[in-house]
Amino acid sequence: MPSLEEELFPSTPGKFKGDRAHNMNRQVYRCFASTSTMFLWALFLIALTASYLSFQGFVDSGSRYLSASWGGINWEKQLRSSAQIQRHGGFSVLVTGAAGFVGSHVSIALKRRGDGVVGLDNFNDYYDPSLKRARKSLLETHGVFIVEGDVNDAKLLAKLFDVVAFSHVMHLAAQAGVRYAMVNPHSYVHSNIAGLVTLLEACKNADPQPAIVWASSSSVYGLNDKVPFSEADRTDQPASLYAATKKAGEEITHSYNHIYGLSITGLRFFTVYGPWGRPDMAYFSFTRNILQGKSITVYRGKNRVDLARDFTYIDDIVKGCLGSLDTAGKSTGSGGKKRGPAPYRIFNLGNTSPVTVPTLVSILERHLKVKAKRNIVDMPGNGDVPFTHANISSARREFGYKPTTDLQTGLKKFVKWYLSYYGYNHGKPGQHDKDAFALTFARVYRMAAASPSSPPSNAAATIPPLPPSSAVHDGPPSASSAIDFLSICHRLKTTKRTGWVRRNVENPESIADHMHRMGLMALIASDVPGVDRNKCVKMAIVHDIAEAIVGDICPEDGISKEEKSRREQDALDHMCNVLGGGSRAKEVADLWMEYEANSSPEAKFVKDLDKVEMILQALEYENEQGKDLDEFFQSTAGKFQTETGKAWASEIVSRRRKNN
Template identity: 70%
Template sequence: MRCGGDVDVDGDGDVFPSTPGKLKTWSGGSSAISRHHVGVVHRCFASTSTLFLWALLLVALTASYLSFAGLVDTSSRYLLLSASRARGGGGGGWERRVGESARPGAHRGARGLSVLVTGAAGFVGSHAALALRRRGDGVVGVDNFNAYYDPSLKRARGALLASHGVFVAEGDVADPGLLARLFGAAPFTHVLHLAAQAGVRYAMENPSSYVHSNVAALVALLEACRGAEPRPALVWASSSSVYGLNEKVPFAESDPTDRPASLYAATKKAGEAITHAYSHIYGISVTGLRFFTVYGPWGRPDMAYFAFTRNILQGKPITVYRGRGGVDLARDFTYIDDVVRGCLAALDTARRGERGPAQYRIYNLGNTAPVTVPRLVYLLEKHLGVRARRRVVDMPGNGDVPFTHADVARARADLGYRPRTNLDAGLKKFVKWYLSYYGYSSSSSSSSSGGRVVGGGAAAATTTTMTTTENKQQQQQQQQKQNRGLR
């Protein structure tokens, strides 16, 4: 799996998730030093030196991986570059398009940013790139348009960005050659790194894709930032999944993150250690954002709310997981617009090119109001006007966690972050987009959906069903979809 795709908006892509490796302290002694002094030394180095050494080890291993990948993939990389050039991605024209897209609007003046957005055809990436462009910042995207989920949705997002003047380069973020061309074509002031391999269950079958996309690609990007002039500030997507098996709520940035519940979570925690090492050694400004279950229009089809909507409309049963003892799972669902505002605030407050210690920050971006999965289903039923067919089962041991709850006090104080959209209002907007994008029409009969009409108002009077000519309509409406704005 090549990196450049969607960021996991919380780690619980497949219907729900969550964090990283426990660091071990060294042990030893000396006849010249008392056991008391040895204990003091151990404690002093446990929290700093060990973290630092493990981060360096991760960097070394990743560098070895990149070197090996470079040796075995050289021929295929040249083939990919040739194919890119055949599509108009090579030569001076490619660099010119990157430079033009990266240039801020004149009205932004000195405040204008030039931002490289990785995972730009993904859910959060496309929204963030468009928000930056709309306010006049220069934006260049990069994405690999992989097939982790329906690539046509990613293509539609990419076409939408193109219609707003955002150039999206197609390629692997872990490819140093591609990054060198991008950084050589434009003096980026900031990098918004949202590309990642998402999902919890997928990691059980494809672990190497997570190492490549979430660790190796991050190191490649940090290396590109280190060698760039001017050196850009990095804002990147970590995940609420780093809190893992932590039972203290709400989750605060200072809470322990040494008990990962999934490989995805472990790679995100590794990313936090690696970015800290690069910030400390090379003076790169780094801001990590721990997203909490992001949802909304143009979302990811593998996310629970998206899959529930699809199955409800098609009359298929939905699988609702419950925790130990029959406890309902709960998530801190965060609307996409709130997360994007947090991303832009992090970019705007990122300091770069200053003397002294490099800026290193970690923030939670959540809604601070966890909602149970049964409540999520009820709200979808209300806005769809269809009763869901539930299949309630115990949560499998796949890395999911029973709940998430964000403490956003730090983000509120430093970034002015204040979530504005509750789950009811956000799902209403998502459902409106979903019905439009996938070509659904209203019918006065609910029989075709296999459900009963619920809710009030217009939703109670109709049942939304997929038309029998869905595939033909989707093909005919593809161009129209690409021109729609992110709402």
């Protein structure tokens, strides 16, 4: 049976072999040949001016922030390893916005089919950064290295291209959202214009120059009322600042293609949705509010006409992105000088089947089994458009693009992911308290994933109240509570140990793997006076249990021991409440706290087993993969507290010396 992750992320799309006999240039250049180009050129000049004015301050501040975040021999090793191509004829791809919605899916799809992938993301707080951190953790388990940085950082980009000769760039980093532009317009100029120019400059100067595929938007069609939207339609009437910056991006990329010979493909995405999506999108916020019993605002257009969108499932978008990469011609420049014409293409990526927003809500109601509280209001003048509808004939002709997921199927997959990620156990009577527990779990998990440079807010301000004491009992947990608890513990089986992941170990052990062998160690160890060996087995099983929620936090994460302990304590409290708060929960909590405090002979014994298991695993990775993991041996040397720990560690070190 496929895992939840395998179901919710697209399978590796095969390489598209489209018919390239059709020349896109004639159709695309029609976009730039109308009498309205004066407006577009004016916008282009304004964009360049704005990018220059904003460029200096943003780059300076970005450089200061990133000065300690990248560089060094180990960092370069991670880059090269992540960018290594594993298939014949594969690509080495720099994916910007890799921790974003589309970026994470595309990165995993590329990696699965054997391409080399390096990600870049600034983890901004436009929406909850912990969701991006969770995506990053998932990417790391697939061997994708994410560089934390901004596309406006020219020095960082130059370094990336210096270390890795990228064949392609998939530029998905952007300031998204239509309405947010009314709140923070400068962020759109910073990311969508200045950032784009900085990236294009880096690509222009690279040798060899990469082919570039980048995310434009269906928003560029603006007030166009001709349907379906075709790439040859006019795009000089943007309805929002977001749309204007994306249209400016199309003009800017065209100029870099014309002047410097960069191969450019722009993709106009149509309302992308699916698992791991953006919380600011309507389908996502509708789901959240419906489950929480809150009303949702459904806009309607003029004359009470329902708004409609060409909702496109993420798997179909990924196929389009990979198809665009596979058919992208080579750039023709070198060192900033053009040697011949290079391809310039623009494609719509949509589903071709617009669905009204009320219909979307009805589908969510069916999958969630909850009736929505709808608040119908007229659409304000905030940049939204009444409908979108994609003509995808060009993409179908050029690289065989064919969407296959309808909204009913796609939303079912999204809801399955949402309920799993946020811990809902939905649909049973009396689940209110458990949903509160689930939200606690999700928030603690997101808190744990938050950036070390941006400490999480006080958990007490966001965690919903626990159930009354009458819910706590003294006996074993109910079947429902036991399964809820074990479902959380499933993450111990799927979360890889961070230390190995960061040192590019292939197929690294999970947290559960580590705990299991520690349990076996305690089981087979010699009896020691004053040490309860059975208690040691239990303690080994639970000592890392809180990592099911907070993850495997390492010293390199920059999180203090006190903060790590606080996060794990919050997670443990939640898990024990899910278990029902009875005698079994108390036993788990007592064992964990005793281990953390190192307050008993059993705790000291298990602490030693923790270190012994780590260096034994390090030795095995050294022997199997040729790694140099000496730092793990150095970090544990002289720190064993028991005779058994010292003896076993000595044996492991002795075997290592013989191997060397």
